[in-house]
Structures are given as structure tokens and as C-alpha cells.
Amino acid sequence: MPHGPEQLLLELFAIFVAAKLAGEFFERLHLPSVLGEIISGVLLGPYALGWISPSDSIYSIAEIGVIFVLFSAGLETGPDDLIRVGKKSLLVAVAGVVVPFVLGFAYMKWRGDASTEAIFVGAAMVATSVGITARVLGDLNVLSTQTAKIILGAAVFDDILGMVLLAVVAGLSSSAGLGWLHLTVLIVEAAAFALFMIFVAPGIVRRINPKVQRLSIQNAYFVVAIAICLLFSWLAAKIGMAAIIGAFFAGLVFADYAPQWGLRDRVIGITDFLAPYFFFSIGSRLNLHLLTKDVMIAATVVSALAILSKLLGCGLPLLREGWLPALRVGVGMMPRGEVALIVALIGLQSGIVTQSTYAIVVVMTGVTTLLAPPVLRHLWRDSLPS
Amino acid sequence: MPHGPEQLLLELFAIFVAAKLAGEFFERLHLPSVLGEIISGVLLGPYALGWISPSDSIYSIAEIGVIFVLFSAGLETGPDDLIRVGKKSLLVAVAGVVVPFVLGFAYMKWRGDASTEAIFVGAAMVATSVGITARVLGDLNVLSTQTAKIILGAAVFDDILGMVLLAVVAGLSSSAGLGWLHLTVLIVEAAAFALFMIFVAPGIVRRINPKVQRLSIQNAYFVVAIAICLLFSWLAAKIGMAAIIGAFFAGLVFADYAPQWGLRDRVIGITDFLAPYFFFSIGSRLNLHLLTKDVMIAATVVSALAILSKLLGCGLPLLREGWLPALRVGVGMMPRGEVALIVALIGLQSGIVTQSTYAIVVVMTGVTTLLAPPVLRHLWRDSLPS
Numbered sequence: 001m002p003h004g005p006e007q008l009l010l011e012l013f014a015i016f017v018a019a020k021l022a023g024e025f026f027e028r029l030h031l032p033s034v035l036g037e038i039i040s041g042v043l044l045g046p047y048a049l050g051w052i053s054p055s056d057s058i059y060s061i062a063e064i065g066v067i068f069v070l071f072s073a074g075l076e077t078g079p080d081d082l083i084r085v086g087k088k089s090l091l092v093a094v095a096g097v098v099v100p101f102v103l104g105f106a107y108m109k110w111r112g113d114a115s116t117e118a119i120f121v122g123a124a125m126v127a128t129s130v131g132i133t134a135r136v137l138g139d140l141n142v143l144s145t146q147t148a149k150i151i152l153g154a155a156v157f158d159d160i161l162g163m164v165l166l167a168v169v170a171g172l173s174s175s176a177g178l179g180w181l182h183l184t185v186l187i188v189e190a191a192a193f194a195l196f197m198i199f200v201a202p203g204i205v206r207r208i209n210p211k212v213q214r215l216s217i218q219n220a221y222f223v224v225a226i227a228i229c230l231l232f233s234w235l236a237a238k239i240g241m242a243a244i245i246g247a248f249f250a251g252l253v254f255a256d257y258a259p260q261w262g263l264r265d266r267v268i269g270i271t272d273f274l275a276p277y278f279f280f281s282i283g284s285r286l287n288l289h290l291l292t293k294d295v296m297i298a299a300t301v302v303s304a305l306a307i308l309s310k311l312l313g314c315g316l317p318l319l320r321e322g323w324l325p326a327l328r329v330g331v332g333m334m335p336r337g338e339v340a341l342i343v344a345l346i347g348l349q350s351g352i353v354t355q356s357t358y359a360i361v362v363v364m365t366g367v368t369t370l371l372a373p374p375v376l377r378h379l380w381r382d383s384l385p386s
Numbered sequence: 387m388p389h390g391p392e393q394l395l396l397e398l399f400a401i402f403v404a405a406k407l408a409g410e411f412f413e414r415l416h417l418p419s420v421l422g423e424i425i426s427g428v429l430l431g432p433y434a435l436g437w438i439s440p441s442d443s444i445y446s447i448a449e450i451g452v453i454f455v456l457f458s459a460g461l462e463t464g465p466d467d468l469i470r471v472g473k474k475s476l477l478v479a480v481a482g483v484v485v486p487f488v489l490g491f492a493y494m495k496w497r498g499d500a501s502t503e504a505i506f507v508g509a510a511m512v513a514t515s516v517g518i519t520a521r522v523l524g525d526l527n528v529l530s531t532q533t534a535k536i537i538l539g540a541a542v543f544d545d546i547l548g549m550v551l552l553a554v555v556a557g558l559s560s561s562a563g564l565g566w567l568h569l570t571v572l573i574v575e576a577a578a579f580a581l582f583m584i585f586v587a588p589g590i591v592r593r594i595n596p597k598v599q600r601l602s603i604q605n606a607y608f609v610v611a612i613a614i615c616l617l618f619s620w621l622a623a624k625i626g627m628a629a630i631i632g633a634f635f636a637g638l639v640f641a642d643y644a645p646q647w648g649l650r651d652r653v654i655g656i657t658d659f660l661a662p663y664f665f666f667s668i669g670s671r672l673n674l675h676l677l678t679k680d681v682m683i684a685a686t687v688v689s690a691l692a693i694l695s696k697l698l699g700c701g702l703p704l705l706r707e708g709w710l711p712a713l714r715v716g717v718g719m720m721p722r723g724e725v726a727l728i729v730a731l732i733g734l735q736s737g738i739v740t741q742s743t744y745a746i747v748v749v750m751t752g753v754t755t756l757l758a759p760p761v762l763r764h765l766w767r768d769s770l771p772s
Contacts, residue, residue: 013619217409
């Protein structure tokens with residue numbers, strides 16, 4: 001018998017059970033289970049105990065898992081909601097991009113680093129990793145609240161802006177430098193994608209609805225929804241955005257049809273099965289060995305700035321609505337994830353960024369990721385969906 | 387941005403849509419959609435059009451997909467059912483293993499091949515690939531019929547017997563030869579596994595039921611069921627049986643709890659999403675280039691023997707019940723799949739079996755796989771579940 005299948009199944013089982021057990025443990029401490037899933041990855045991953053080093057197959061499955069986390073989040077939102085909170089979300093996103101970038105850049109320059117290195121750190125501090133927030137809000141059953149919609153909406157705009165910054169740093173890291181034409185094309189593509197998904201796609205779904213009904217295969221509605229989710233995820237990745245943004249938009253498009261098409265339970269089945277692999281592998285990538293005392297000081301400052309800058313940038317525009325919504329949005333936008341790590345990786349691979357700067361970004365990602373869920377849960381502790 | 391995610395998403399999308407479109411096309415021709423999914427793999431795969439060569443990630447996902455096909459099938463069966471049809475299933479399985487092996491061995495010897503090569507072909511003709519049959523019966527909504535249960539039960543015993551034969555050929559192919567001790571250990575392990583799953587495991591599930599209810603994580607029942615499905619799949623692979631047999635047993639164990647635990651829709655969500663990757667990759671592995679005229683003649687004879695031997699071996703023990711049930715069981719046990727290909731691969735890799743003998747087994751697998759679904763559907767054409 002080939003060795004492969006057995007190995008993959010053991011990995012699938014071990015990661016699933018480790019993540020879910022840690023999740024259960026955290027739930028009992030009244031902390032979000034997703035935090036437990038991430039920490040199980042940190043502890044069992046290659047940089048701590050070293051019991052489980054996720055294989056490439058697990059990373060692929062993790063990638064599919066996060067797509068379904070965002071697809072589920074989109075299913076619970078609906079495009080009309082996003083349009084309604086659109087202006088506020090845009091404001092939150094823009095301020096939440098500018099403030100972290102400026103603070104990050106300024107601190108690194110003050111510390112004596114090169115401008116390019118400072119730009120990388122600033123860029124890594126920009127993009128919110130909405131997957132974790134969406135999961136926490138989903139666990140709390142508050143995805144339908146106005147505040148949650150502002151956060152999810154802002155994360156969408158945030159990613160579009162983050163993608164532009166990513167293009168800038170990718171341009172910095174290539175020998176050819178950054179072309180303005182390339183940048184303009186990217187911005188136009190991203191804007192066209194978002195507008196199409198919000199304003200045009202729901203109409204298309206309305207029109208294909210009777211056609212899907214006539215299909216002969218089993219669960220045709222579900223099959224069509226999955227196909228479109230995969231298509232939009234790929235398209236988003238193709239034009240240089242994160243795949244998860246495409247998945248979120250695809251969820252938005254089907255939100256109005258989720259009950260009628262029987263999508264919810266089936267999509268939740270996939271998400272519940274695959275998402276733990278994503279959160280486990282997020283944790284398993286945190287390299288604890290890169291942390292010297294010097295790096296830790298800088299990392300602490302950068303982490304503090306990363307938290308403060310999102311609180312200020314994302315919270316202040318909403319202060320008129322009261323402290324609580326402003327804080328909730330600020331904290332909801334706090335976690336950084338894949339995009340920050342990708343920015344750091346591009347810098348490291350092109351030799352612009354040192355190992356220690358890379359470690360700073362990794363720690364900042366970890367701290368913001370680990371801190372946001374309990375704080376979010378605390379901020380929502382006495383509220384029912386409203 | 388790294389190239390990986392985009393590539394994986396494109397593959398996921400293309401295979402899913404190709405398989406489902408082909409499935410829809412076949413449904414409209416009143417053929418089973420699973421046949422369309424396999425043929426989409428043959429046509430678009432590396433040996434025909436070459437548009438899609440599944441990557442390792444896709445093969446991993448396919449492997450998970452077939453596990454959920456069998457888990458779903460088990461969920462619809464229930465261990466009591468299996469015990470009730472147990473004697474008949476055992477009879478069908480034993481005769482259905484002996485007849486193909488003898489016929490395959492005899493033909494290859496008559497043709498002038500070496501004994502070892504003849505043993506390989508005989509062994510490859512033994513193991514039923516119940517995944518395809520289970521899917522067809524599921525599409526027809528007849529999984530709850532007595533005949534379907536005999537087929538699924540026989541496939542379980544068949545795999546246990548097939549595993550012993552696999553151990554024999556694996557022993558043949560290793561320089562050390564086959565140890566009787568090793569063989570005995572394998573048989574005892576397999577029997578213990580089957581008895582445990584059928585007689586002991588359901589009681590354990592009954593006892594943990596109230597404990598699962600007290601868990602704090604979301605969808606705790608579903609999470610526990612998935613964990614146990616992965617555990618048993620791994621265990622089955624670990625002791626040398628096919629992983630899918632473990633998944634099927636896990637499904638059996640939870641069958642009585644499927645409605646109460648809300649498992650069905652969620653498991654169907656996963657199965658509907660992942661199974662097409664399995665059936666597509668089954669198709670994509672059929673290498674059409676190995677087929678010379680000489681090979682085609684032998685392959686045709688072996689395929690005919692493979693069909694005839696299962697019809698005789700599996701059908702005759704049931705002839706007292708009438709022609710129709712006997713035929714249905716014989717045809718249901720007809721498709722060969724992964725195990726046949728694994729046997730052939732072991733022979734090829736150890737140099738015992740030639741390229742052309744390998745091609746014969748591949749064709750036999752393809753023919754039995756492609757033929758069974760339409761014939762099954764035809765045999766069930768005017769019956770409602772009874």
C-alpha cells in the first residue's frame with residue numbers, strides 16, 4: 001500500500017481533533033474557540049512542540065477552508081446591507097489604512113531603518129484579516145448587526161486598498177520598480193470587481209434561478225453556488241486581490257437565496273470541517289525561534305501601534321455613534337493575517353527586509369490575531385443581536 | 387503574490403464545473419451523473435485532451451472526497467441492517483472473490499503468462515469499488531432497499547477478503563516472500579475491526595451521546611462525527627485495509643443518530659463538494675496510450691471475465707430470490723476501482739508485472755467502472771424503494 005493516504009488521514013484527524021479540543025477548552029474559559037484553534041497550531045506546530053508539521057495538502061485544504069469561512073460570512077450579509085453601510089465602511093477603511101501605514105512607517109524610520117524596510121512594515125500593518133473577526137462574530141450570532149456589517153464592509157474596502165499597497169511593495173521589490181500604469185489597472189480592476197459583485201451579480205442570480213430549478217443533477221442550487229464561489233475566489237486571486245474577497249462577494253450574491261436554496265447547512269458542513277485546518281496552520285506558521293530581546297521590543301511597539309492605529313483610524317470616524325460601536329469596529333478591524341505575512345514574505349524573499357523585521361511583522365500578526373477575539377467577545381458580552 | 391493559491395483555485399473550479407456539467411449532460415440522457423464525472427476526467431485528463439492534470443492537492447482532496455462518499459453511504463445503512471443481511475452478504479462476497487480470481491488466473495496462464503503475473507491479474511479482479519455503486523444507488527434513492535444493503539454489506543466483506551489477497555501479492559512482490567504469521571495477523575486485525583464496528587461501536591456512541599450534548603463548541607455532534615470518521619478511516623488504512631472501509635463503518639455507527647444529530651445535510655454538503663474530485667481523478671488516471679491491439683484483445687477478454695465472474699459469483703448465491711435481485715447484486719459488485727489499480731501499481735513498481743499487463747488491469751477497471759452505472763440504473767428503472 002502506498003504510504004501517502006495513511007499519512008494524510010492521520011494529519012487530517014490529528015489537526016481536526018487538536019483544533020476542536022483546544023476550541024472546546026477556550027469556549028469553556030469563555031474565550032472564542034477560534035483562538036484555541038490558532039494556539040493549538042502554535043503549540044503543536046513545527047516551531048514549538050513540533051508534533052505536527054502541516055503538509056502541502058493541509059495548506060491547500062486550509063486555503064479552501066478560509067474561502068468557505070468568508071463564503072459563509074457573505075451568505076449572512078447580503079449586498080443591500082453592504083450598500084447601506086457602504087459610506088461608513090469606506091470611511092472606516094480609508095482611515096484604517098492611512099493611520100497604521102503612517103504610524104508604522106514613522107516608527108521604523110525613527111528607529112533608524114531604511115525607507116524601503118519602513119514601507120514594508122507600514123504596508124504589513126494595513127490589511128485586516130477579516131476571517132478571524134467574521135468567525136468570532138458568527139460564533140456570537142451577531143453577524144446581522146449594523147456594527148458587524150460595517151466591519152465586514154470596511155474589511156472589503158480595506159482589502160482593496162491593501163491590495164494597492166501590496167502592488168506598491170511588490171513593485172518596490174522587483175528590479176523594474178513600480179509602474180503607474182500597472183497600479184492604475186489594478187485599482188480599476190478591483191473597483192470594477194466590487195461594483196459588479198454588489199450591483200450586477202444579484203440580478204444575474206435572480207435571472208438564472210428558474211434555470212437552476214430545471215437542472216437534473218441532485219442539489220443543483222448548492223452545486224451552482226459552490227461553482228460560483230470557486231469562480232469568484234479564483235477571479236479575485238487572478239486580478240491580484242485576495243481569493244477570500246471573491247468568496248465573500250460570492251456569499252453576498254447568494255445571501256438572499258440561502259434559505260430558499262437550502263445553502264446554509266451544507267455550506268456550514270464544509271466550513272466546520274475545513275476551517276480548523278486554516279486556523280491551525282495560521283498558528284503553526286508563527287516562528288517562535290526568531291524572537292530575540294531586541295526584536296521583541298520593536299515587535300511590542302509595532303504591535304501596540306498596530307492596535308492603536310486601527311482603533312484610531314477605524315474607531316474615530318464612528319465616534320458620533322457612541323464609544324461602544326466605535327470600539328467594536330476598531331477592535332474588529334484589528335487582526336492582521338495572511339496579507340501581512342505575504343507582504344513580509346515578499347520583502348524577505350527579495351532581500352529588502354531583514355530576518356528581524358520579518359519576525360516583527362510575524363509577531364504583530366500573532367498579537368493582533370490573538371488579542372482581537374477575546375476583546376471582541378468582551379465588547380459584545382451583554383448585547384443581543386440588534 | 388505567490389502563484390500557488392491561484393492555480394489551486396482554478397483547478398478546483400475547472401474540475402468541479404467540468405464534472406458537474408458532464409454529470410448534468412448524462413442525467414439528461416438518463417445515465418448516472420457519476421459516469422459523466424468520470425468521463426469528464428478521461429477526456430480532460432492528461433492522457434486525452436490534457437487540459438487538466440490534477441495536482442497532488444487535487445488527489446488529496448479526491449481521497450477525502452471518496453471517504454465522504456462512503457461515510458454518506460454508511461449513514462444511510464445502519465449496522466442492524468448489515469447484520470440482518472450479513473449471511474447473504476458474506477456468501478455473495480466469498481463467491482464473488484473466488485470466481486473472479488480463478489477465472490482471471492486461469493485465462494492469464496492459458497495465454498502463456500507467468501504464474502506471478504496471473505496471480506496479480508486475478509487479485510486485481512477481486513475487489514469491488516463500492517464507491518461508484520453507492521453513488522448510483524444513492525442517486526436512485528434506493529440505498530434503503532434490501533438489495534442495496536446486500537451489495538454494501540458484501541462490498542465490506544469483499545474488501546476484507548481483497549485486503550488479504552493484497553497482502554498476498556504484496557508478499558509476492560517483496561523479496562522476503564509472504565509470511566504466514568503476517569497474513570494471519572492481517573486477517574485477525576480485519577475481522578476484529580469489522581466486529582468491533584458492527585457490534586461494539588454503536589453502544590459507545592449511545593453512551594457518549596449525552597456528553598456531546600454538553601459540549602460548548604458549535605455543531606458539536608457534527609464535529610464528533612467527522613472526527614470519528616477521520617479516525618476510523620485512518621485506522622482502516624493503518625491496519626492495511628482501504629481507508630474507505632473505515633469511513634463506511636463510521637457512517638454505519640452514526641446511522642441511527644443522523645436525523646437527531648442533524649448530520650445528513652452537512653455531510654451531504656461536504657460529499658457534494660468533494661466527491662467530483664474523486665470521480666474526475668479516477669477518470670483522469672485512465673491512460674489511453676498504453677492500448678495496443680494485442681493488449682486490447684486481452685483487456686477485452688479480462689474485462690468480460692471480470693463482469694461475468696462477479697455476475698456468477700455474486701448473483702448465483704441469490705438466485706433463489708429471483709433473477710432481478712441476483713442481477714442487481716452481480717452488477718452492483720461489478721465495478722473495480724482503487725484497489726485494482728493499487729494491486730496493478732504494486733506489481734508494476736516491483737517489476738513483476740509488465741506495462742501491458744498493467745494496461746489490461748487499467749482497462750478492466752475502466753470498463754467495469756463505466757459499465758456498471760448505466761446497467762444498474764436500467765435494472766432499477768421501474769422500481770420504487772421497497
